Amino acid sequence: MESPENKQKPRYFKAPIIAVAPMMDWTDRHCRFLHRQLTRRALLYTEMVVADAVIHGERERLLGFDPAEHPVALQLGGSDPEKLAEAAEIGAALGYDEINLNVGCPSDRVQSGTFGACLMRTPDLVAGCVAAMKAAVDVPVTVKCRLGVDEQDIELALDALADGVFDNGADALWVHARKAWLEGLSPKENRDVPPLDYSRVYRLKERYPGRFVGINGGIPDLDEAKRHLAHVDGVMLGRAAYHTPGVLADVDSAIYGEAALAVDYALLIERMANYADRHIARGGRLGHVTRHMVGLFHGRPGARRYRQILSTEATRPGADASVLHRAFAAVDLGSAAEAA
The missing domain is CATH 3.20.20.70 (Aldolase class I)
Known part of the structure; x- marks a missing residue:
């Protein structure tokens, strides 16, 4: 050896x-x-x-x-x-x-x-x-x-x-x-x-x-x-x-000891929406991107409604990134209480 x-x-x-x-x-x-x-x-x-x-x-x-x-x-x-x-x-x-x-x-x-x-x-x-x-x-x-x-x-x-x-x-x-x-x-x-x-x-x-x-x-x-x-x-x-x-x-x-930074979820959603728009412009579908985002707000109020919107509307033909914005609007970021 x-x-x-x-x-x-x-x-x-x-x-x-x-x-x-x-x-x-x-x-x-x-x-x-x-x-x-x-x-x-x-x-x-x-x-x-x-x-x-x-x-x-x-x-x-x-x-x-x-x-x-x-x-x-x-x-x-x-x-x-x-x-x-x-x-x-x-x-x-x-x-x-x-x-x-x-x-x-x-x-x-x-x-x-x-x-x-x-x-x-x-x-x-x-x-x-x-x-x-x-x-x-x-x-x-x-x-x-x-x-x-x-x-x-x-x-x-x-x-x-x-x-x-x-x-x-x-x-x-x-x-x-x-x-x-x-x-x-x-x-x-x-x-x-x-x-x-x-x-x-x-x-x-x-x-x-x-x-x-x-x-x-x-x-x-x-x-x-x-x-x-x-x-x-x-x-x-x-x-x-x-x-x-x-x-x-x-x-x-x-793990790496870097300064803790609160995630700006509004900015994250905006970046993902822009990314989804680019993917759609290349012939892709919104659901290809949003299917990975369903669990993003696990444990927050509004998470269930967020998931419902993504699971139903994002999979429809012609869906665009506005669906992601509507889903995000259902989430209450002010509390980490368990989602209903």
Whole structure:
């Protein structure tokens, strides 16, 4: 095993890091633009994009992002080192700050393509993929994995994966602290049913004190995130950040020690409305943007009416950003009492 101190960690992997986890069908460019209005410092991730799609697909649609999103990482899916290297090179050339390899997704589609969580069974192949990607780009190359899959021993499986990727230059390893059960559980069940084992990730960090090890899975808020940061280098927020994005408004002060600034929600809505207008002008629909904003005012009076307006009016053909302004007008920002 290579000495953890042999290589300097890149700028984006100086602990602590709070990140928003890559989530299929959720963390698209519109979601990330919203999240960046709430935090300057959190690291944002794309949805997983398959390497073949990066190479052969419509790049602006699949990979386009707003400069405001930095720092932003591209997550790739695949198992062919040459294709992943080519896709990583494309992503780096487009300006992504990091390239991440998915070794954790349990979906049927991913399994049929022989990548995602099933790669936990082939750590040598993952190591080869990392080596090829590292040789192709200068930006950080990272991996996101599970503790193991199916009947694997999580002590052996996770160590084997970590040894291989770190020995081949991975700049960080993010671990979803659950097994993935590829036989018997649906992708949705794999997000909840396998028990969380945070202590296993802590032990991995103890094994690699000089390497960046981050944790993911079931972390509901920044208070719990700070407790994890006593043991690991970074924390990924997943569904908590998506369903209640307001949690991100405290990241810069609570985690990075920057002066706490109250979010100007009127300005945020104006920016999102302008962003939505630009998207509509390019042929998009208002609902593509507003579907990520439904939980923005969770817990405030008027939040229910805000959600109703977005859920009904924003999805209608021809809807424009005036719908967003009407929805915002229903929210009472003067109180944090529970929404009716």
